[in-house]
Amino acid sequence: RLLAGGTDLALEVTQFHRELPVMIYVGHIESMKRVEVTAEHIEIGAATSLSDCYAALAEEYPDFGELLHRFASLQIRNQGTLGGNIGNASPIGDAPPLLIALGAQIVLRKGNETRNLPIEDYFLDYKVTARQEAEFIEKILVPRAQHNQAFRAYKVSKRLDDDISAVCAAFNLRIEDGVVQDARIAFGGMAAIPKRAAACEAALLGSAWYPAVIERACAALAEDFTPLSDFRASKEYRLLIAQNLLRKFFLELQAPEVETRVTAYV
CATH class of the missing domain: 3.30.465.10 (Uridine Diphospho-n-acetylenolpyruvylglucosamine Reductase; domain 3)
Incomplete structure (x- = not known):
C-alpha cells in the first residue's frame, strides 16, 4: 500500500481493526x-x-x-x-x-x-x-478556467464544518447568447460512485437558459440517479436536494449581484 496522508487508511485500523500490510510512504x-x-x-x-x-x-x-x-x-x-x-x-x-x-x-x-x-x-x-x-x-x-465558463460547487451536510456530504454537486456550463453550448454536471452521494448527470446535461445542451429548461433538466436527474437512504439523508431528500441545487445554480447566474458563494448545508 502506498501511503501519503493516511487520513483514510488509518480508519482501517481504528474502525475496522485490520492489520495493514507493508506500506511505502510517498509523502516526502x-x-x-x-x-x-x-x-x-x-x-x-x-x-x-x-x-x-x-x-x-x-x-x-x-x-x-x-x-x-x-x-x-x-x-x-x-x-x-x-x-x-x-x-x-x-x-x-x-x-x-x-x-x-x-x-x-x-x-x-x-x-x-x-x-x-x-x-x-x-x-x-x-x-x-x-x-x-x-x-x-x-x-x-x-x-485552466475559460472566460465564458460558469462553475459552481455546493456541499450539503448536517454541519457546516467538519462533516461528510449528504450530496455534493458541481456544475460547469458554457453559455453563449443565452444558449447552453456545453455542460458538465457531477454529483457525489447520489450513486455508488461520483458520476456525471448525463440525462440532465442532455436536457440542457442546445437549449435556452430559461426556467422551463431548468425544470426539464431537474426532472432528468431522476433518470441519472437512484440514490440510497442512509443515516445522512433519505433517497427522496437526496434527489430533491440535487434538483434544488441546479435551481440554485440557475438563480445565481441570473442574479449574480445577490449570489451567495457559501456552499449549502442543512
Missing part, C-alpha cells in the same frame, strides 16, 4: 507534492496536501476554494492529499465531483510508463477503479 517525494500552473492545466502532485492545493485551485475556481474550507478539519486538510481523496474511490469524497465537472485528468504511473485518464473514467463501481495492478496516481491535471 517532492515531485509528487508539486503544484505547477501551466498555460493549459493546474498540475497537482498526488501527494500534495489539500491545504497546499488551496491557493492555486481557489485562484482559478473560487468555489473549489470555498469547498476546501469545509473539507473535514484543518488538521485533516494539512495531512490528507488530493490524490488520496480520489484514490480511495469513496462515493462521498468532496473533490471528485468537482474534478469530474471540470474535466480533470489523472496521470497513472507504473514504473516508467504513464497514462492519462479522465477522472470520470477512474471510478467503475463502489470502491472499484480503473487503476491497474502496480499503478498509482502520480498527478492530477485540472484544466
